[in-house]
Amino acid sequence: MVEGHNKDISINDSKSIPDSKSNDLVSWIRSLQQALTVEVDHGFINIQGRTNKFSYFVSGYLLSCPSTAVKQSDSSKLKELALDYKKYSTMSTDERRRIIVQTRQTLHNLYIYQENGEKIDSKNLKIRLSHDAFAHKRSLSTDSLGLGTSISAIKGVGPKQAERLSSLGLILIRDLINYFPRDYVDYTSLKTIDKCQVGQNVTIVAKVRRCSSFKSPKNPNLSILELFIKDKTGGMKVTRFFAGRRKSSIAYLKSQQSLYAVGATVAVSGLVKESKYGKSLNDPLIEIIDSPNSYLKSKSIGQIFPVYSLTEGITADKFRDLVQSILFLTSEIKDPLPKDTLIRLDLPSKKEAFFHIHNPENPKTLANARRRIVFEEFLLLQLSLLLRRELHKKRHSPQLSIEVSSNSLVRRFLSILPFSLTDAQKRVLKEIESDIVKAEPMSRLLQGDVGSGKTVIAISALLTAVQSGWQAAFMAPTEVLASQHYQTLSKWIPQLELNVDLLTGSTPKSRRKEILTDLVNGSTKIIVGTHALFEDPVVFDRLGLVVVDEQHRFGVTQRNKLLNKGLQPHLLTMTATPIPRTLALTLHGDLDVSQLDELPPGRTPINTQLISPKDKNYAYDLIRSEINKGHQIYVVLPLIEESKKLELSSAVDVYHQLSTDIFSDFTVELLHGRMKSVEKQEVIRNFLDKKSDILVSTTVIEVGIDVPNASVMLIEDSDRFGLAQLHQLRGRVGRGASKSYCLLSHQNKNKLSRQRLEVMVNSNDGFEISEIDLRFRGPGQVLGTRQSGLPDFALASLADDADVLELARNEARNILDSDPILTNNSMLRSLIKEQWEKLKIGNKLN
Ligand code: ADP
Numbered sequence: 001m002v003e004g005h006n007k008d009i010s011i012n013d014s015k016s017i018p019d020s021k022s023n024d025l026v027s028w029i030r031s032l033q034q035a036l037t038v039e040v041d042h043g044f045i046n047i048q049g050r051t052n053k054f055s056y057f058v059s060g061y062l063l064s065c066p067s068t069a070v071k072q073s074d075s076s077k078l079k080e081l082a083l084d085y086k087k088y089s090t091m092s093t094d095e096r097r098r099i100i101v102q103t104r105q106t107l108h109n110l111y112i113y114q115e116n117g118e119k120i121d122s123k124n125l126k127i128r129l130s131h132d133a134f135a136h137k138r139s140l141s142t143d144s145l146g147l148g149t150s151i152s153a154i155k156g157v158g159p160k161q162a163e164r165l166s167s168l169g170l171i172l173i174r175d176l177i178n179y180f181p182r183d184y185v186d187y188t189s190l191k192t193i194d195k196c197q198v199g200q201n202v203t204i205v206a207k208v209r210r211c212s213s214f215k216s217p218k219n220p221n222l223s224i225l226e227l228f229i230k231d232k233t234g235g236m237k238v239t240r241f242f243a244g245r246r247k248s249s250i251a252y253l254k255s256q257q258s259l260y261a262v263g264a265t266v267a268v269s270g271l272v273k274e275s276k277y278g279k280s281l282n283d284p285l286i287e288i289i290d291s292p293n294s295y296l297k298s299k300s301i302g303q304i305f306p307v308y309s310l311t312e313g314i315t316a317d318k319f320r321d322l323v324q325s326i327l328f329l330t331s332e333i334k335d336p337l338p339k340d341t342l343i344r345l346d347l348p349s350k351k352e353a354f355f356h357i358h359n360p361e362n363p364k365t366l367a368n369a370r371r372r373i374v375f376e377e378f379l380l381l382q383l384s385l386l387l388r389r390e391l392h393k394k395r396h397s398p399q400l401s402i403e404v405s406s407n408s409l410v411r412r413f414l415s416i417l418p419f420s421l422t423d424a425q426k427r428v429l430k431e432i433e434s435d436i437v438k439a440e441p442m443s444r445l446l447q448g449d450v451g452s453g454k455t456v457i458a459i460s461a462l463l464t465a466v467q468s469g470w471q472a473a474f475m476a477p478t479e480v481l482a483s484q485h486y487q488t489l490s491k492w493i494p495q496l497e498l499n500v501d502l503l504t505g506s507t508p509k510s511r512r513k514e515i516l517t518d519l520v521n522g523s524t525k526i527i528v529g530t531h532a533l534f535e536d537p538v539v540f541d542r543l544g545l546v547v548v549d550e551q552h553r554f555g556v557t558q559r560n561k562l563l564n565k566g567l568q569p570h571l572l573t574m575t576a577t578p579i580p581r582t583l584a585l586t587l588h589g590d591l592d593v594s595q596l597d598e599l600p601p602g603r604t605p606i607n608t609q610l611i612s613p614k615d616k617n618y619a620y621d622l623i624r625s626e627i628n629k630g631h632q633i634y635v636v637l638p639l640i641e642e643s644k645k646l647e648l649s650s651a652v653d654v655y656h657q658l659s660t661d662i663f664s665d666f667t668v669e670l671l672h673g674r675m676k677s678v679e680k681q682e683v684i685r686n687f688l689d690k691k692s693d694i695l696v697s698t699t700v701i702e703v704g705i706d707v708p709n710a711s712v713m714l715i716e717d718s719d720r721f722g723l724a725q726l727h728q729l730r731g732r733v734g735r736g737a738s739k740s741y742c743l744l745s746h747q748n749k750n751k752l753s754r755q756r757l758e759v760m761v762n763s764n765d766g767f768e769i770s771e772i773d774l775r776f777r778g779p780g781q782v783l784g785t786r787q788s789g790l791p792d793f794a795l796a797s798l799a800d801d802a803d804v805l806e807l808a809r810n811e812a813r814n815i816l817d818s819d820p821i822l823t824n825n826s827m828l829r830s831l832i833k834e835q836w837e838k839l840k841i842g843n844k845l846n
């Protein structure tokens, strides 16, 4: 992500972390390097960052160089470049590439200059290099090379190399050590081709004999590279797949083809499969090596060979040798974790981990090294989030008193309910109550699968606030859901004698005025509403609690807007969109999480089936027989109106077809987001009151709608939806005691999307489903947006490292329990400062 440089990060006492001018410059250079790298990686598209386009950001950023540390001529070069970037959007790709190369060169010069106090011409450089070469030989005993030394001081690294490396963001030796291999070739499973057996994972070293590439005949975004490799014992076919627009472009394929040119020696690692051409390897790791014995040459590396992502002009062997030559410097790495912690958690020291990540002795040392590094990544994030929460809690909030007497509002409410709370509901209610009596504001996320009964919890929390003399707000993302909550409340509130109001975008003006007045003078105790609630005219007398339903539908800023209407109200956010715990901890690590992990009793699991076009009549028969039993039906579609391009059915079409033809003997109604609010209300009212049998709808019913009598949901073109969304939709049925069905209709074309849908058939558990979705589609997709606020990890994977994340979370708590703002651990403190810079949360602290 392209982001601005933030100089105002402070973690209370910034004096303990010295920031010299030159460090300013180095971090300025690096942020820019990163932005350039991102742009290059995306093929010079002038990528959109969080706030600005790349060119706009760079143009401004170039002028913000900490200028005292820069020579006059360089500073005017920067100004020149800044002007050039203003024209970036109109430049051709070649021009864009050229100006980025120029920028990189300028940055590199700045860097050298900063390090040596003068610009070094190539003659000087030779002298310096030969001097350094000498120093390097002695460096085991002296310390002329250090983690903070420039890479150009390493023996054998000339200015050209240094510049190429700087384009990978590698400037200091420390950067090299932090540049983790993207993969490993495992020579412990080295085999000759004749010894390879189907089903084995093998590594083969062989020469390329043929190489060809072509586009997949079936999929324009997939291309295929085929190699035929040979060693002394035989030959074998190797196939690599490249997916995505950029990677299947002709240019990219050409570059791959020249990489694996005939005669090149490669190491290939993967699973042996049987194909019609004999044994073959599908999508293995392929690494170019200098010669068949190249891995043996490098005596310092063990049998597990690191593979790095490289830039043009640096060979893999050269880069590996370079890293290996400075690996002894890992001994300088200081550990932010004390020895006893490492022993307790069975983790290697940071030194060992960094050494072994580049030079693993065996799979075990590699796994341990990785684990240690991932642990620290997670630890820093969790510490940051927990610290941020602590700071938040320092502010005072309304102390709500919990009356346990039997005539308290909450107890009276619970006694009116026609059911008793589940154990999970009781537990969560206790968790919330114990937060609310504290002086610090609650920040709690309530996660509960669809139908787990979150509304009852929300209402109890609202009543707790009211009975302590505060006002409470209940916010929902859609009008439909807000008015449903309002009706639910209205059912019980008359018996509790409270003033409750509903405020949405479609509240009539005159009514709106009354509501606002009642809020200011404090006579309204509970307000339910939509986004209308955080608009400016809404002012509270004493806002003590905010409950946000389906919180993922709101942005953090929107939520904060409502919170700011009180002094420091308690916050309860609720979500049924199941996100895996790893994502929850990463995104909401500063919230306490309560889990409703139990459904109310008496529900029969929903029977979910995949329906292909030929099964349509079966679906219609089922619907008919369910309606005849007195039940109601949802039919859900991805589109409102017909789209020629997508060949999907639309809600309007299906509504006409069902109401005039197939189910003309029943009452069919239509609901979609573009209808007027009053119309929507009426349609939902009718469905609730059983005046209609079938509701044809778009995903507007996805959140919250609660009609226990509905027993079938037919979802058309279901492969168009994400699994989490399907699970939400499915949650609209199965709310009563009778058996319910979810029919996932699909066009039956694509095997992978069928497999994905089958997850729905096999699981009714939202968390399990989202866990699988995470594996299928990656975190960005699961959250539905690329800018989801997830930090980039160097090594950690949210899908694979869940256990390490838990470990880190616990340890972060331990550390802060004994040292709440890390006064005794300056190293962690400064690492976290960096982390906050990455997360851009620094200035929100004050
Ligand atoms: P969600 O967690 O999806 O928001 P709701 O709060 O809408 O779920 O609850 C789903 C249904 O379950 C509602 O009809 C609600 O009245 C009912 N319900 C909630 N708690 C219980 C319980 N303890 N026993 C029986 N039914 C319950």
Ligand code: MG
Pocket: 454, 455, 549, 704
């Ligand atoms: Mg709900």
